Amino acid sequence: MKKALLVTKKTLLELSESMHASEPLRRLILAGDRLIAQEEPAHLKTIAAREIVRNTLQDAGIAVDEAGRSRHIRDGRYDIVVVVGGDGTVLDISRFLDSTPVLAVNPSPETSTGNFCATTADGFAGVLAEILAGEFKPIELTRLHVTVDGKRFAQPALNDALFANKVPSATSRYILTIDRDSEPQKSSGVWISTAAGSTGAIFSAGGTRRPLTDRDLQYLVREPCAGRRDRYSLKGGQVGRSGIEFVSRMIRGGIYLDGRRSAIPVDFGSVVRVTPDGTPLRIFLKPGN
Secondary structure: OOEEEEEEOOOHHHHOOOOOOOHHHHHHHHOOOHHHHOOHHHHHHHHHHHHHHHHHHHHOOOEEEEOOOOOOOOOOOOOEEEEEOOHHHHHHHHOOOOOOOEEEEEOOOOOOOOOOOOEEOOOHHHHHHHHHOOOOOOEEEEEEEEEEOOEEOOOOEOOEEEEEEOOOOOOEEEEEEEOOEEEEEEEOEEEEEOOOOOOOHHHHOOOOOOOOOOOOEEEEEEOOOOOOOOOOOOOEEEEOOOOEEEEEOOOOEEEEEOOOOEEEEEOOOOEEEEEEEEEEEEEOOOOOO
């Protein structure tokens, strides 16, 4: 291993220093508001974790580049991508990765969700030694791909996709098809999740946790319309390699990948397909994650 890319979570306090910070946020910082004070411990832990990880990599003779912004990571440019941050930071960078493996370090386990993290900063040196010795190998996580009207969206999703109206409070109208079963529906949208994402939004909505090795997708209709004429049979379950299809009956619809990461507009009559054939994400995970 010769070269690593270090990707770090930006804390709220760091974001507040950027030109894009909102004026209300700046006022709260200047006033020493308690909401901002609550962010300081996590901020300091992230700064310290970043320094530990950077120094440990360099001490091992590994050259370190640091990502200033999310961008496509060309295969072969780095031997590993090391993420200092929780699951959100992993989702941010995973969109731009093909086969380069990821090792995530949780800088603040008390405040940050780290299902995709293999270690904390204190344990990073030991985990890196295991990787360099060939004792710790990455696993492959299924990612989903989205096609709209035959055009495949470039970035895969690691966790999930939400097919819904662009307006959160508006009704989502569509025809849902799984294999040979098809049904017009009205709801607040449909979650489609990988196994990796099965502990996230779809689980909170009533879905089930799936083993990380599961290659199928899971879907769940959110708040299906409860009118007398709206009795649906396709409300949730597992979806195989053929995926799931929607025909939009919304003037302003969309499909949203990994939360806020990617939004694809969907017109009335557009055909959307979601399939579990994205390039798998290679990631180092300890047993029990």
